[in-house]
Amino acid sequence: MVRTMIGVDSTGAGCLKITKNDADDPRTTPDSQRSKFLYNSKYLNMEVADVTVCNTFGGSGIHVTPAGASRSNFETLEFGGSGESIWIYDKSFFPKLRYNVPLFDWKQRKGNGSIRYNQNMVGWEDKGKYRSGRGGSYFTGNRDQGSWLINASEYSGGTSWSSDFCTAVQIDQNDDIDAFNPFSTRYRRLVVWDLPGDNTPIADAPNLAPNGTKTIRIANNAMKIAKPGYNVDTATYAQLAFDSTRLPVKVIRAADIALPSGQSFYECGFPITDNVALDVHFYTGSTIMYPNNPVDLKFGAEYWFDGTRIYFDATQAMRARFMLYLEDNSAPTSGTYNVLRQFNDGTQDVVQFLRPGASNPPSWADIIIDTRWPQVQILAEGYFNVTSGNGNVVDIAFDGTGMFPMVKYMTYHGGGSNFNTNSSWQNRVRMPFLDILKYGYQGQSHTGNSTYCELTANNARFRTFRGNVGDYYEDDNFEWQTDGADPPLGIRYYILGIPV
Template identity: 40%
Template sequence: MTAVLFGFDYAGVQSLKITKGTIDPVTEPDSNVGSFLFNSKWAADYKLSGIDMMDQVGASTFWPAGTGLTNYTKYSELTYPAGQTSYFRKAHFPTLPFEYDLPLCEVKSRRISNGRFIGSLVSEVLAGYENRGGNWRTAGREWAGWGKGMTVAYNSTTGSISSGSVVTNYFSQPAGVTNEVFYNNLVVWRLPGDETAVLDGAPVAPVSGQHAIEIDSAGVRIAKPGFDARTATPTQMALDTARHPTKVIGAADVACPAGVSYYDIGVTIPAGAVADVHFYQGSVILYPANPVATPFGAEYWFDGSRIYFNNTFAACRARFIVYAIGTDAPTSGANDVLRQFNDGSQEVFQILRPGAAANPNWADIVIDSRWPCIQILAQGFIGVGAGDLTHVVDFNGNGCFPMVKYMTVHGASGATTPSPYVLSYSKLVRQPFTNVIGSYKVGWTYQQGGDSTYCELSANQARFRTFVGNPIRRFYAGPSDFTNDIITYRYDPSPLYGIRYFILGIPA
């Protein structure tokens, strides 16, 4: 059960509030963050700018049609073996604010052979003399990230991207090559990934006489407090039927035993859905993964209303959120923007895109009282120095189900990056990954890599761990070095200097 307020709350502020259970949305204090499925008074809000599903092309292709190397927003060209490299400029995501040159973004890596996601899976990579050097790391290291002032390498020339990303996908390997290949989807959120402040992310005092709520045939627009819905910019709007909030259709914290298991979220998961998954052991959630020197975690995938896990390693837990991203075309009809009905078990309140059909699809639904919207419990930037450091962030997560997203922030580099198609950049943000490095003489010796980061997340605290200055690889280059115990080290060409974090929550 849920309750809905469309009007003035206890502070006299025009609001849309949806509370869980029997909690009264009129009188419930905003500070009780675990009570709200949606609250238009949230100042810093969590919205999607876009997902690119990286459709496979048969020849070099520019978007929009008719553009070329000088003015494309996306360009995909064929690369060897049997893959493609896609170049993105910021303009490819038109809802991304001008001020966000380096947005919060990530790739979701999916195995080509079986369609399963592997983003939080710790994999073993052995190299060097007799494979006596090792890295145990999560996916993401191979993706350079999102850069500013980038010089990039095309097949036949070089070019520049003032703000954007490069993503490579290999759809198959040539005969005789057995390395697995992965399909990467680029996900971009309407939030900064560097020191930039969240636009209109600080609370503003309401102004008497402003129209916070507008409902007409063109849709529903609800402004954040202090702004007028008739004149507010997109980042000053809490809700606009032209720009959907991010919908959560499933979330849980479940046992992930060895073998195949699943959790049924109770609703068919649409094509294009994405999930955030934290695999961990014990009472502390670790993101992006448990930083261990053994393979760890599980694959996951969607089928019907279920999220499946395949764990071939140690038993653990999986904390996940499934986001509904409607990739189908909006329906057409005469449905009102406000809809109420009983789904057989509860009363449901919906806000729909204007002109939706009687049976709306995911592309039509803006708000549904059965599914919470993500709220940002805490956000900020942490400057990072050299050494094995811990950075503590306290937050109010009472009654919530916390998750974390963050980017590592890097300065200029002209050295080789994880992507061979990015030659240099003036600044970069990239998704976090763990990287335990080791070398084997009589036994293994391990340390956290200098590019490795992770967050230890509990109900009201996040502890970010960084290791700037450590090598990112260690190995024996040949038999003589092994005999004389001479280890070769490689270091990050562009060490991180900051962490941009967002602590997210939905009601527990």
């Protein structure tokens, strides 16, 4: 049975704490014993700033929002063509986002109108310059997802536009899958986290020593808790630890399961709606790998939601380690519920903290905290520069005692351009991907683009390959050639965890 405390803990700090075991007093249990807390307002906040689906084709021409906006002062910009569109989302499209360059995920459905998500798969692409397929690399589908662009504008010779900070993607109604387009899609889903994706520090105010200030305010229409040492009535957004109008990220299911080759499923026990996102690590062996194992073959699993189940279709026997997030940012319902609700769901006693004035029963979007769904904790976070070297290692130690850890990270890159999204940029941030040469070059098996992380209970080991070639191939003249890479200059990482 869980225990809830709203008040002053043994350190003198006003806070909200929920322990997962009745034997652990939330007032006296040390904050360092993270595995004992389902929620602790003294921890760093982790919230989703926005979720948007990119699957609309506006027809030929240039379309901007809001109405009357220019191509240098827009929220969204669409370049429409025959059956395809380039979508550009300016940072201003995400009003809750506090950072110019955020942590983000583009998740895509497989081509031909499938409901299967396949950005975690490893594939090979024929770039049309290889003799008999002799060249290229095996890469994670994350490679073909949108980047976050800094000081962006049109591709050289393309249609003019500009944005200080944005993300750009292409969608295609004729999204047939073949060797030249292994990750073509008509449906992309963007999850923007209210966390930095570059070397910007997290904007939350630091906890101060308790100083007697009022840190808790509870009413029938609101509940707020300031971080230790700040006055709740004057606290800024960054100084608030809990606010009943904000939704922290909640994990509604998490597991590490064995997948057989082919199709299998995981039973969640409740209908899975479209307001969820799955973060998953597919790996083999005893060490968790992200974004996947370094393999030179097609590897991974597609996943999709149907009814109460998460389905998987794996290329071989492997493991899937996942967190299923609830990320409903829809408007609150209207009713008379106070912010605190207690009930028994038939199997356990439940405590919920709700948005003010929620309906009866509350919607998913009304639920701020639910003792069945643990708070996602940031066990470690930071940024490091990537140095040149074939297989350089950076170790990040963290305390994962009693926790279920996963890793998220972004890679920071220099300037470049992309014809497919009519874009060029001064810098960009990308989702991580493996990039393994089909034919090794002078002791190099990874391209310079490749990165991955080996995750254990108390350590995250990042491997990078800056300085390696970007491609090695035989051309139609029977000559072997190399291309340059777009290596990461830095990595922004988060080690996340929930209590086991």
